[in-house]
Amino acid sequence: MLKLLSRRRSTFGPPLLPVSGVISPLFSRFLISYAEDKDEDIYDPPFTPTPKTPVKPQTPPNKKNKQKKSNKPKGASSNNVISKADDFPVKSDLPFDFRYSYSETNPDVKPIGFREPPRFSPFGPGRLDRKWTGTSAPAEVDVDHEKFAQQRKDVLGEPLTEEEIAELVEKYRHNDCSRQINLGKGGVTHNMLEDIHNHWKRAEAVRIKCLGVPTLDMDNVCFHLEDKSGGLVISRHINVLLLYRGRNYDPKSRPVVPLMLWKPNAPIYPKLVKPIADGLTFEETKEMRNKGLNSNPVMKLTRNGVYVNVVERVRSAFETEEVVRLDCSHVGASDCKRIGVKLRDLVPCLPILFKDEQIILWRGKNFQKDSSSTSAHVT
Structure with missing residues (x-):
């Protein structure tokens, strides 16, 4: 049994920490990298500024005349010395957030x-x-x-x-x-x-x-x-x-515009669609949603299309219909909600359902049929 265990150990290589106390090269390399990470300062290498002076390409050494290896650490150069406080933090005088x-x-x-x-x-x-x-x-x-x-x-x-x-x-x-x-x-x-x-x-x-x-x-x-x-x-x-x-x-x-290095994750906002619409009961809200799903769509929107005339089409549809449906197949769930938020403020109206990339809009109880005026109000 001991012979089998010794053979298995030999096939998979020596352990990281043997019983004799000798540290293996793999574990020592890990300790060195961990020590270097601990000694780093607040400036993260991925965010260090790029050198302003161009770096000359190194010529490959010949087989006969090999270049002597220098004792300088890797990445050190006398021509490209970058100060860690190089133009940071950036100050911008733009008057907006x-x-x-x-x-x-x-x-x-x-x-x-x-x-x-x-x-x-x-x-x-x-x-x-x-x-x-x-x-x-x-x-x-x-x-x-x-x-x-x-x-x-x-x-x-x-x-x-x-x-x-x-x-x-x-x-x-x-x-x-x-x-x-x-x-x-x-x-x-x-x-x-x-x-x-x-x-x-x-x-x-x-x-x-x-x-x-x-x-x-x-x-x-x-x-x-x-x-x-x-x-x-x-x-x-x-x-x-x-x-x-x-x-x-x-x-x-020109004004200084600092660049964003990545897109920040969108925060969490309150729900756009409430279980019971404002001004309606639960049964009336359910009836309005079913009525909108069974109605013909006012128009069909495409992905990354031009939606310049959507607001006017929805306003004119509300003059004869109480509930309006927009077919947003293949547009995407996130874009559907963005469209619903825009229409809620521009028409104005109340989105009451987002289902299967379909937007159901309700015009509200106090909707004014004069679409030319911007005094239409929704309760």
Whole structure:
């Protein structure tokens, strides 16, 4: 029996900690790496800044004349010495709170929970002079908004003439334009501002093509693009925008936009659909849901489509119908809820059911049939 056990040990290699007390090479390597990790400072290697001076490629050694090995530690270089406090933390004078998405989030709605600890800032550890709260990085210093408004007017300069606008539209209207940014379901994101300023270095305007949920409210997208970037929307055709940088724009004096290194997890918000709709009983709510599921859909939405006319179609449908169904097959459950939230505020109405990528909307008891006015009210 002892012979069998000794053979098995020999086949699987020596143990990490033998009885004799001699530490195996594998276990000693683990102890060395653990000691190095313990001695590290607060700067994490994945977040260290890249060297500013280019590194010369090393030539492979010849077989005859082999290069002598240096005693310097791996990664050390006399030409690329990086200070650990190199331009960090980043300070930005932008007057608004930094969020992942500006057009698709409502700062007035407070989350009820977080999917990750709020201390994990998406800008990286110690890389921004603002504290991350889980949803935003608010500006800690009081901002003079009148001063920034005047600076924006100075950068824009005199208004463009109709001939100049037509020339810019003709220059950037093609689909194969190299100065184009695609705006998806994330809406106007924080890193998108950096992309806009990078295009403005070499071009007077940038073409922005919008798709998905943000196209339900193009006015909101235009407002946040102008407010956060400082530019001006000079052309708007359905879902394609042209954002102008201004006559006196200087790339060297542009605002500092710190980049988000990853997308933060969305916090937990209150439920959108209640078991019993406001103003209805349980039986009436159940009847409305069944009525909506059995009705014909007002329109069918596609994935990453253009939803510019959805709000008007729903408003006109509520003039004759009490419950409306939208067919959102293949759109996705998350996008369905985003669409429901947008329609609740824009129509306005009450979403009462999300099932099998179908959206059931109820117009409410005090719905006014005059769709041209914005005074329609839902209780």
